[in-house]
Amino acid sequence: MNVFSNFQSIVKKEIEGMMDAAVLPAGLELDAIAAAPPREAGHGDIAINAAMVLAKQAKMPPRKIADALAERLRRDADVAAVEVAGPGFVNVALRDGFWHARLAEILATGTAYGASTIGAGARINVEFVSANPTGPLHVGHGRGAVFGDALARLLEKAGYQVTREYYINDAGGQIDALVRSLHFRYREACGEKPGIMPEGLYPGDYLFAVAEAFKVRDGTKWLNLPEATWFAPVRDFAIEQMMAMIRTDLDRLGIQFDVFFSERSLHAAGRVEAALTRLEQAGVIYTGVLEPPKGMVPEDWEPRPQTLFRATQFGDDVDRPLKKSDGSWTYFAADIAYHFDKIERGFPTLIDVWGADHGGYVKRVQAAIAALAGDKAELDVKICNMVRVLDQGVPVKMSKRSGEFVTLADVVDAVGKDVVRFIMLTRRNDAMLDFDLTKVLEQSRENPVFYVQYAHARARSVARRVAAEHPDFELAAPAWGQAPLARLGHAGELQLIKRLAHFPETVEAAARAHEPHRIAFYLYDLAGDFHSHWNLGNDDPALRFIVPGNRDLTFARLALVQGIATVIAAGLAVMGVAPVEEMR
RNA sequence: GCGCCCGUAGCUCAGUCGGAUAGAGCACCAGAUUCCUAAUCUGGGGGUCGUGGGUUCAAAUCCCGCCGGGCGCACCA
Numbered sequence: 001m002n003v004f005s006n007f008q009s010i011v012k013k014e015i016e017g018m019m020d021a022a023v024l025p026a027g028l029e030l031d032a033i034a035a036a037p038p039r040e041a042g043h044g045d046i047a048i049n050a051a052m053v054l055a056k057q058a059k060m061p062p063r064k065i066a067d068a069l070a071e072r073l074r075r076d077a078d079v080a081a082v083e084v085a086g087p088g089f090v091n092v093a094l095r096d097g098f099w100h101a102r103l104a105e106i107l108a109t110g111t112a113y114g115a116s117t118i119g120a121g122a123r124i125n126v127e128f129v130s131a132n133p134t135g136p137l138h139v140g141h142g143r144g145a146v147f148g149d150a151l152a153r154l155l156e157k158a159g160y161q162v163t164r165e166y167y168i169n170d171a172g173g174q175i176d177a178l179v180r181s182l183h184f185r186y187r188e189a190c191g192e193k194p195g196i197m198p199e200g201l202y203p204g205d206y207l208f209a210v211a212e213a214f215k216v217r218d219g220t221k222w223l224n225l226p227e228a229t230w231f232a233p234v235r236d237f238a239i240e241q242m243m244a245m246i247r248t249d250l251d252r253l254g255i256q257f258d259v260f261f262s263e264r265s266l267h268a269a270g271r272v273e274a275a276l277t278r279l280e281q282a283g284v285i286y287t288g289v290l291e292p293p294k295g296m297v298p299e300d301w302e303p304r305p306q307t308l309f310r311a312t313q314f315g316d317d318v319d320r321p322l323k324k325s326d327g328s329w330t331y332f333a334a335d336i337a338y339h340f341d342k343i344e345r346g347f348p349t350l351i352d353v354w355g356a357d358h359g360g361y362v363k364r365v366q367a368a369i370a371a372l373a374g375d376k377a378e379l380d381v382k383i384c385n386m387v388r389v390l391d392q393g394v395p396v397k398m399s400k401r402s403g404e405f406v407t408l409a410d411v412v413d414a415v416g417k418d419v420v421r422f423i424m425l426t427r428r429n430d431a432m433l434d435f436d437l438t439k440v441l442e443q444s445r446e447n448p449v450f451y452v453q454y455a456h457a458r459a460r461s462v463a464r465r466v467a468a469e470h471p472d473f474e475l476a477a478p479a480w481g482q483a484p485l486a487r488l489g490h491a492g493e494l495q496l497i498k499r500l501a502h503f504p505e506t507v508e509a510a511a512r513a514h515e516p517h518r519i520a521f522y523l524y525d526l527a528g529d530f531h532s533h534w535n536l537g538n539d540d541p542a543l544r545f546i547v548p549g550n551r552d553l554t555f556a557r558l559a560l561v562q563g564i565a566t567v568i569a570a571g572l573a574v575m576g577v578a579p580v581e582e583m584r
Numbered sequence: 585g586c587g588c589c590c591g592u593a594g595c596u597c598a599g600u601c602g603g604a605u606a607g608a609g610c611a612c613c614a615g616a617u618u619c620c621u622a623a624u625c626u627g628g629g630g631g632u633c634g635u636g637g638g639u640u641c642a643a644a645u646c647c648c649g650c651c652g653g654g655c656g657c658a659c660c661a
Contacts, residue, residue, distance in 0.1 A: 004600095034601065049603060052641060062641075086604045087641060132661065172661060263661095293657050295585025306659070317587055317657090324659045331661050359588050360656035383589070385654085427597075430589060432654080434596080443623045446596095446610065454623065465620055509600050521598060521608090528608085535625040538616070546620060583623070 001105060002116070002504040007046050007092070008035040014072045015050060023068050028057050037502065043085065044093040045498065051088035062088030099494055100485040102501040106563045107480035111570040114507045119159030125342050126152045128353035129250065130167040133242035134178045136206055137249045139435065140355055142408040144384045146424035146576070148353040149255045150516035151382070153574050158511030163347070165259040167338060170239050171267055172331065177201055178242070179235045183222070185211035186234070190220050210241045249409050253417055254576050266337045272329050275337040275372070276322065284310040284371050290318065309336070314367035336368045343369070343377045350379045351514060359383050380514055384429050390436040415440055418577045422449040425520040425575055443583070448524050452568065455527035456579045458534060459565035462545050466558060469546070483559035484552045490543065492533040493560060499529050500567045507574070516575065523571045530564055 012033060018024045033054075038047040051066035058065065066084040073082050073090065078098040083091045106113045128148025131141045152162045169175075181201040187194050189211040197203050214237050222230040243260070250256070266272055279285050288308050292301045308319040309332075322333040342350055350369070354361070362381045369379045389396040389406050396406055412420055414437055423440050426448050427433045443450050488494065503522065510518040537544035545557040569579045 032601075034603085036600075036603080038604080039599095039606085040604070043604075047603075049642095052603080055641070089604065169661060174661060290658055293586070296657070298658075301658080304659080308658095321658055326659080328659095330659070335661095356589080356655055358656080358661095362588070383655090385589080431597080432590090445624080448609090450623075451609095454621085458621070458624090462620055469620095505600085513600080517598095518600085524598095525608085531624055532626090534620080535616085535622085538619055538622085538625075541619075544620060583621075 001102065001501075002508055003102070003501050004035050004037065004046065004505050005508070007048075008033065010076065011035055011048055011050055011069070011073070014069060015054070017072065018068060024054065024058050024060070024065065028054055030054075038089075038091060043089070044081070044083065044091040046092040046094070048090040048092065049088075051084075051090060055088065066090050096489060096494060097486070099497045099501065100488060103485055103488070103497050103560060103563050104481070106500055106566055107483070107559060111566055111573055113567060113570050114503045114574075115157050115159070116504060116508050116511070117159040118508055118511065119155060119161070121159060121161055122349065123163065123347050124155055124160045124349045124351065125163045125165055125345075125347040126155070126351045126353070127165045127167055127342075129246075129255075130169065131246065132169045132174050133239050133246060134174050134202060135204055135242070137246055137408040139387045139389055139406055139408055139411055140384075142253065142411065142420060143387050143424050143433065144353050144355060145250060145253060145255055145408075146421050147382065147384050147429055147516065149253075150421070150425055150519075150575050151351065151353070151514060153576060154507065154511050154516045154519065157507055157574055160511075163259060164255075164257045165261060165342075166257045168239075168243065168260055168262045168264075169331075171263045171334065175235065175239070178238050179231060180227075182207055182211060182214065182238045183227075183230060183234050186214050187223065189215045190223055192223070206245070210238065213241065249407075249412075252409065252412050253420065261338065261341075263334055263338070266334055266341070267329070271341060272333055272337040275340040276333065278340065279309060279336070279368075279371055282371055284313060285322070286310065288319065290321070309364075309368065309371075311364050311367040314370040316363040316367040320364045320367075332364060332368075335365060336372070339365060339369055339379070340372050343373045348377055350377060352379060352381045354381060354383055356383055356385045382429050382514060385427075385432045387424075387433045387435050390434055390439075392438045393436065396437075411435070411437070419449050421575055421577050422452075422520065425517045428515065428517055448520065449577075450583075451531075452523045452527045452572070453580045454583055455530045456565055456568045456572075457581060457583045458530070459561045459568070460581045462558065462561050463565075466546060466554070470551075470554070480559050480562060482555075484556050485559060487553050487556035488560060492529075492536060492543070493557070496529050496533055496560060496564065499526050500563055503567050503571065519571050519574050523568060526564070526568065526571075 012030050015024065015028070015030060015033070019026045019028060033048070033050045035046050035048050038044060048069070050069060051062040054060075054065055055062040063084060066088045070082040070084050070090050073079055073092060078094050079092055080095040081093040085091055126148055129137070129141055129145045131137055137145070149164070152164050155162050177200055181197070181203075184194055184197055184201060185207045189208075214234070217237070218233070222234065276285065286308055287305050289303045289305050290308070292298065304325070306321045307323040309322055311320045312318065320332055321330055324330055339350065352365070362383075365381070366379050369377060389411070419440050423435055424433070440447060440449060443454075445451050488497065506518060506522045510516060533543075545554070545561055547553045547557070565579070572579050
């Protein structure tokens with residue numbers, strides 16, 4: 001249960017009742033009414049802003065509305081106390097029994113707890129990574145990969161039907177460079193001495209093995225032939241191998257895609273022409289000459305007529321070219337076709353996850369979607385900012401030119417999949433992220449992965465201990481439904497349950513905002529509450545989870561610990577991280 | 585020059601649909617260990633929320649102008 005949206009509807013019903021009873025004038029707009037957790041603990045469990053929101057509309061003083069609402073809410077069986085405070089807040093405190101029922105709900109639901117129906121089964125397409133198949137994934141790709149997958153999991157948890165998609169940029173000049181690079185290495189593998197690799201090709205080590213594999217498959221048959229002869233077979237082999245490599249890297253992060261969509265297939269099937277015909281019919285394509293960007297004229301600028309998309313009509317800054325001077329389509333033209341394809345496949349919501357260097361590309365794609373689909377489809381572009389790789393606080397040098405850079409696989413090797421996934425979600429997607437290879441393995445509160453995992457391990461250690469020392473609890477298969485939860489009356493215990501009960505609300509808000517990092521911060525807070533409460537047992541043995549000689553109390557506290565482990569595991573699952581049973 | 589993102593404690597960052605006295609970690613200072621993991625916890629000092637206006641009962645949050653930083657800027661992908 002989302003405690004707050006649940007109570008919000010209770011409040012709205014009461015307001016409607018007040019309108020029916022003519023306590024309030026009829027026809028008030030209720031949308032802005034919110035039931036939210038108050039910042040101050042002293043303000044109860046739920047703060048309601050209804051009186052302030054309605055005061056102007058109803059032409060009544062807020063305190064008067066608040067008093068009347070408070071009076072009605074006091075009749076609710078779950079409500080312990082209602083106070084009117086400040087400018088007209090209605091602060092509600094709920095009975096302990098309500099919170100005990102939330103814990104019972106968690107225990108009955110297991111790690112499915114927090115699942116929501118706000119998505120209502122709507123289809124949503126999340127496109128992420130989409131790295132050019134010209135080399136191994138680097139750490140920046142890893143951030144997009146983790147972000148996209150966690151967002152997909154989050155949306156699934158919130159009731160959406162998600163398609164994970166990877167757009168393969170297997171057409172264009174960068175692929176040509178890859179093909180020539182591979183053929184160069186292939187000649188070397190066959191014993192030729194082609195000399196120094198020409199400018200603009202990919203010098204990285206990873207092509208040696210691919211060239212070797214190509215030689216094993218085809219022998220020397222592609223030597224001493226014109227490029228036109230060997231280009232297609234080398235290209236197909238190269239792309240296949242690069243994608244296999246990329247898929248392996250992603251697999252090691254626990255990421256799988258539903259759809260790999262080839263850019264070349266769009267061209268081959270005439271989909272680019274089809275999409276542009278659509279735009280032509282809409283009258284948003286014309287031939288014109290662009291002005292050079294102000295204050296920054298490119299060296300080789302020359303005014304020339306181009307085929308342009310009238311992007312300015314849909315909020316972009318300038319109109320965008322669709323054809324290169326050699327007559328072939330621009331990348332943007334193909335991308336229009338790709339998004340048109342997604343729209344035609346029936347997704348009302350599209351999400352693209354891009355790197356920071358593509359920020360300037362957002363408006364034109366959104367403009368294209370507006371032109372193609374009107375309001376039938378919307379695109380949210382999530383920009384993942386750069387990752388700085390550090391080692392003990394010192395930046396690790398990366399140079400794409402020399403082919404030396406920290407690959408995603410290197411980092412996964414060094415710190416493990418779960419650490420990579422967690423750390424990538426400890427910042428908002430649009431903030432820069434420092435990834436310190438040493439610090440992420442440290443065992444301290446500074447390191448959120450450790451801190452959260454430690455909380456889970458502690459919870460599990462209590463269970464193990466009880467199983468060993470109190471076999472009468474039958475903890476191999478405890479009947480949590482029998483736990484006497486009413487024994488949980490300590491403020492710290494109730495605080496923990498309240499934190500657990502915030503999880504569904506956190507999932508929904510994160511899903512709505514497309515912000516999976518909120519789950520990581522929530523788990524960090526929950527872990528903090530747990531560690532804090534745990535240590536109260538140092539000073540006061542009566543507060544420990546295991547109370548010798550008090551079976552009921554121990555059983556109830558054990559249920560709380562189980563609830564904590566369950567919610568941590570549920571949150572980690574959204575992040576794609578496995579909870580640990582014990583620390584090593 | 586234009587567009588997008590960002591600016592919150594000394595540092596790194598949270599801050600929900602606009603909500604009450606703006607939070608956490610690190611660092612600094614002072615404490616807790618016959619105890620289920622002290623790998624942790626408790627307390628303290630530390631803020632013109634870059635800046636100036638505006639909207640609102642209410643602004644870190646929304647709008648506009650400046651200042652500072654990042655990314656990008658026709659025929660690359």
